[in-house]
Amino acid sequence: MSEEMNKFFFSKLEDEKQAYDLLDSMTTVAHPSAVYGEPITVGERTIITAAEVSVGLGFGFARGGGGGDTASESDADYPEDAEPVSSSASPAQGYGFGGGGGGGGYSAARPVAVISVGPEGVRVEPVVDPTKIVVTFLTVLGSVLMMRRRMTRGGK
Amino acid sequence: MHLKLPAFRWQIQPGEPVIDGPVRITPMAATLHVGWQSAAFAWARPAGLLVEQNGQTERIDIPDVTRRIQAGLLGVGAAVTLAMWAKQSRDRSKSA
Numbered sequence: 023m024s025e026e027m028n029k030f031f032f033s034k035l036e037d038e039k040q041a042y043d044l045l046d047s048m049t050t051v052a053h054p055s056a057v058y059g060e061p062i063t064v065g066e067r068t069i070i071t072a073a074e075v076s077v078g079l080g081f082g083f084a085r086g087g088g089g090g091d092t093a094s095e096s097d098a099d100y101p102e103d104a105e106p107v108s109s110s111a112s113p114a115q116g117y118g119f120g121g122g123g124g125g126g127g128y129s130a131a132r133p134v135a136v137i138s139v140g141p142e143g144v145r146v147e148p149v150v151d152p153t154k155i156v157v158t159f160l161t162v163l164g165s166v167l168m169m170r171r172r173m174t175r176g177g178k
Numbered sequence: 179m180h181l182k183l184p185a186f187r188w189q190i191q192p193g194e195p196v197i198d199g200p201v202r203i204t205p206m207a208a209t210l211h212v213g214w215q216s217a218a219f220a221w222a223r224p225a226g227l228l229v230e231q232n233g234q235t236e237r238i239d240i241p242d243v244t245r246r247i248q249a250g251l252l253g254v255g256a257a258v259t260l261a262m263w264a265k266q267s268r269d270r271s272k273s274a
Contacts, residue, residue: 045218052209052220054193061196068198070205072224072240080217134224135240137205139198144229148243158248162255169259173266 037123041081051077051129070137081125088118187211190225204228 050056059071133149193205208225212218224240 041216045213045216048211048218048220052187052211052222054191054205054207054209054222057207057222057224058193058205061198068196070196070203072205074221074223074242076219076221078217078219082216132244134242134244137203137227137240139196139201139203144201144203144227144238146227146238146240148241150247151244154244155247155251158251162251166255166258166262170262173262 038083041125045079048077048079051075067138067140071133072135072137073131073133075131077127077129079125079127081123083121083123085121086119088116090115090117185213192228200231202230
């Protein structure tokens with residue numbers, strides 16, 4: 023295998039390692055410090071925010087190699103200092119390698135409550151998200167109406 | 179190559195305590211971590227507070243009102259759909 027190919031493959035392995043390290047570091051999200059904010063003191067009160075957090079991540083890598091077209095042309099036979107030869111000039115001495123990868127992820131946070139600590143004690147004030155409620159209501163209403171329509175059609 | 183941590187982990191974890199005068203508050207978080215081959219998902223939500231005051235410990239829940247309303251709406255939708263289906267089945271059996 024040529025030096026370039028070695029470099030290529032090992033650089034890809036390093037990328038994979040970094041990706042796995044990133045996956046492992048995602049556990050920091052699943053930790054109380056990500057859920058609760060830093061306490062803020064205002065006068066006699068201390069305020070702490072609480073939120074729901076979620077993170078998802080996925081990736082994939084693939085590699086491929088190449089070699090000579092004939093059985094006698096092994097990887098070791100390939101001269102490292104050889105000049106690149108175009109495929110049209112010598113179609114029998116093909117050699118190639120390649121690789122690629124991709125990934126995607128998301129992260130989301132939603133406030134759940136505000137905790138207030140004061141002279142009167144500890145109070146938990148829930149945070150209501152009207153947008154999510156309205157979207158859920160419309161989705162449920164749409165689903166019920168669609169089911170009703172399907173049932174009415176099926177009954178005829 | 180694989181993940182160093184277990185594939186599925188669900189736990190209630192205590193956070194850094196907050197001390198405000200005579201009150202000591204320990205926030206608790208419910209955490210979920212799911213990993214599979216080259217994908218992972220992590221989720222965390224507030225689970226409650228442990229309030230220590232005058233030698234007594236009290237647990238205060240942190241309600242997720244938005245989630246409860248959403249669950250209620252989904253339940254009502256499922257109940258209405260089920261009732262419609264039951265009514266139609268009865269009507270069909272009567273007419274048959």
